[in-house]
Structure formats: C-alpha cells, structure tokens
Amino acid sequence: MAGNTEPLSPRAKLAVTAGKAAAAVSRAAGRGSGSVIGGKVALRLDPDLLARLAQHLDVVLVSATNGKTTTTRLIAEALRAAGPVVSNALGANMPAGITSALAGGSDAKFGVIEVDEKYLAGVARDVTPKCIALLNLSRDQLDRAAETRMLAEKWREGLSGSKAVIVANADDPLVVWAASSSQQVVWVAAGQAWKDDAWSCPSCGGVMQRPGDDWYCGQCGFRRPTPTWALTGDHVLDPHGSAWPIHLQLPGRANKANATSSAAVAAVFGVPPQVALERMYQVQAVAGRYDVVSFLGRDLRLLLAKNPAGWLETFSLIDPPPTPVVLSVNARGADGTDTSWLWDVDYTQLAGHPIFVIGDRKLDMAVRLEVAGLDFRVCETLDEAVQSAPPGRIEIIANYTAFQDVRRRVGN
Incomplete structure (x- = not known):
C-alpha cells in the first residue's frame, strides 16, 4: 500500500x-x-x-x-x-x-x-x-x-x-x-x-x-x-x-x-x-504525436490513428483542403494483423485533400480509398510522398508501427 x-x-x-x-x-x-x-x-x-x-x-x-x-x-x-x-x-x-x-x-x-x-x-x-x-x-x-x-x-x-x-x-x-x-x-x-x-x-x-x-x-x-x-x-x-x-x-x-x-x-x-x-498546458506533444517536424524542406504534422474511433477523431484535427495528407498503415504484431477495420472508417471525410498512401499495407488502403471514390496516389516511401505533395503543411496520419517508421525517418 x-x-x-x-x-x-x-x-x-x-x-x-x-x-x-x-x-x-x-x-x-x-x-x-x-x-x-x-x-x-x-x-x-x-x-x-x-x-x-x-x-x-x-x-x-x-x-x-x-x-x-x-x-x-x-x-x-x-x-x-x-x-x-x-x-x-x-x-x-x-x-x-x-x-x-x-x-x-x-x-x-x-x-x-x-x-x-x-x-x-x-x-x-x-x-x-x-x-x-x-x-x-x-x-x-x-x-x-x-x-x-x-x-x-x-x-x-x-x-x-x-x-x-x-x-x-x-x-x-x-x-x-x-x-x-x-x-x-x-x-x-x-x-x-x-x-x-x-x-x-x-x-x-x-x-x-x-x-x-x-x-x-x-x-x-x-x-x-x-x-x-x-x-x-x-x-x-x-x-x-x-x-x-x-x-x-x-x-x-x-x-x-x-x-x-x-x-x-x-x-x-x-x-x-x-x-x-x-x-x-505545458504538454506540447506526447511520444511524437502532434509534433510538427521539418523534413525535406516541408513541415509535417505527425498524427497517430490506430482504429476507427481514432481515425474519426483525427479527421477532425487536420487542416482543411487542399492540405495534403499522407496515410500510412502497417499490419505488424503491434498493430494487429487484421486490416478489415479500414472498412469501418469513413474516408470520404478526406474529399478535397491531395492524398498519398504509403506503408506495408498501402494496397489495402488504396482499395479502400478507391471504393470511397477518392483521388489518391500510392507511393513507395515517405520521401516520395513528401516530394510529390503540393505546397502547404503536410498532415501525416499513421497507425502504430507506421507512426514509429515515420518518426525514425524524420529523425523525431
């Protein structure tokens, strides 16, 4: 006690x-x-x-x-x-x-x-x-x-x-x-x-x-x-x-x-x-979440979203269109290997944003966005996505291990 x-x-x-x-x-x-x-x-x-x-x-x-x-x-x-x-x-x-x-x-x-x-x-x-x-x-x-x-x-x-x-x-x-x-x-x-x-x-x-x-x-x-x-x-x-x-x-x-x-x-x-x-008020970021970092001459805001409830809350945070958005999803042990939850997320809320898709399960995400009727581009790396994005701060939304991958790449 x-x-x-x-x-x-x-x-x-x-x-x-x-x-x-x-x-x-x-x-x-x-x-x-x-x-x-x-x-x-x-x-x-x-x-x-x-x-x-x-x-x-x-x-x-x-x-x-x-x-x-x-x-x-x-x-x-x-x-x-x-x-x-x-x-x-x-x-x-x-x-x-x-x-x-x-x-x-x-x-x-x-x-x-x-x-x-x-x-x-x-x-x-x-x-x-x-x-x-x-x-x-x-x-x-x-x-x-x-x-x-x-x-x-x-x-x-x-x-x-x-x-x-x-x-x-x-x-x-x-x-x-x-x-x-x-x-x-x-x-x-x-x-x-x-x-x-x-x-x-x-x-x-x-x-x-x-x-x-x-x-x-x-x-x-x-x-x-x-x-x-x-x-x-x-x-x-x-x-x-x-x-x-x-x-x-x-x-x-x-x-x-x-x-x-x-x-x-x-x-x-x-x-x-x-x-x-x-x-x-002293808390500015939590384990990298919400941090704004400079990478390849661009400002990136790092946002974590692990499940449908988290994605819903995160969509309410991002800057309005035409702010570019990078989505990254993995399905490693720490994430859970089942990505069927992607179908529970209302991705139509991203309409009007230039969307770039990366991560281990980028093709799963691409299929989901295709069905939602959204325009997007699949990229092999974060570097490619950032260099392809139009001007403005870039919102990065990633699930757990994908978020860690992004942090390592940007040196955060």
Missing part, C-alpha cells in the same frame, strides 16, 4: 539491476528504449517485483482503447503539483514495460501508469491503485483483443472488488457497465464521437436508445449515470458547478475530453482543477 516504504529485498534489487542492464544492452544495440526486455528480465528474477515497486506509491491506472498515452501524460503533469511522479510516459503499457518504468522512480510519490486494456485487472491486483481512469472501449486489433463487450466484462469482473476510485466516462455505455461493479465511481461527461461499438446494451443485449447526448436501454433500463464532471465547450465543469478554462497546446476535442478526465483524477489526490489544467 502507498505509504509503506519497506526497502526492496536483495532479490528485488538484483532484479531491478539486471533489468536495467538488459535495457541498456538493448538500447546500445539500437533496438528501442529497452523498457520491455528490461521489465521481462526483472520479472523473471522476481515475479512479485511490480507489487514491490508500487508499494510506496499512490498509483493511478489509465486504460482505454484511445487516449491512454496522452491522458497518462496530462495526469502526470497535473500531479507533479503535489509531488514527484514516475510514469511509463513512452507507452510501454504491459506488465514488463510498467515494471521498467516503476524501477526508475524510487523517489516518486505518485505512479501514473498507462495499462493495456487486456492487462488492467491483473495490474490493478498487483499495484493496489488509489484511482483508475477508464476513458473508452472500441474495436481495435481484431486479431488480438477480445470483442469489446468481452473486454468490458473482464474489466467489470476484475474491478468489482477494487477499493480504487474509478473515474469513468459516463458517455460510453461499455465503460459505464464495466465501472458499475465498483464501490466508488466518479462519472465524467467526456463525450463519445464513435458510437458504433455501443448500439446494443452490454447488460442485456437490447437495442440502445440514444436521444441527443443521452443513452439508455429500452429493455432493461440500463442508462447513462449523472456525471459530476463535464466537458462543456472549452471548459471543465467541476462537481461544485465551477467552470475552469481548458488551455491546451494539444489539438482537438478528444484532448479536451482527456483533460477533463485528468482534472477529475487530479482532484482525487487533492490537486484543484485550476492548478491541474494550468499544468497540462
């Missing part, structure tokens, strides 16, 4: 040291940050290490299909107003990556941890969090992740005995159903742009009614709870009815929603909304 400062056992210290050594070797070999391999080595030597590392921390867990990494960063910035924070800021969000992150934070007071949806219940058991933020659930990595309702059921079962304060999005029926088994829930009206995974009631299977921003099941009466925090325009409305302005350098409505949930989490730890939101 937080507050217990019992020193690490010799075995735990050995595991931490070995993990850091393995990570250093991985970095030296040019294989990334090394956080995952370092965590795997450490956990092999001490399977209880994650729990031991978290015992002196007040822990926040953040889980969702979209927005985990950004929200984790915003919460971390907010909580730094109250003490040192350790966080898996680069998004290594399975037990090995989380263990590596916590191993580097011996002086921290707070642990702000992004957790992959599938691992949430297990990590929550290990680290005894004080707060868990649940943002959304939608289809993603169809070959790896469970169907969304099954994932919600895992959350519901895994969190039913938790003493953590659950900060949950009242606008996502799957999240509400998952959180409803918990003892303490703070409901946030954060919105839900993508609704195609929540038309049937997760409780009884009935058809969900969605008048305006409300929702309810006509069969069993399962309905949207009354939120105590809300995003209204450019303000966060707190439980006392006070409206606090959101000033973010990150673009789009989705990030205002992330800031609203983050302010609700910060309040659990005694950080007032005004202080929390002011600190969030």
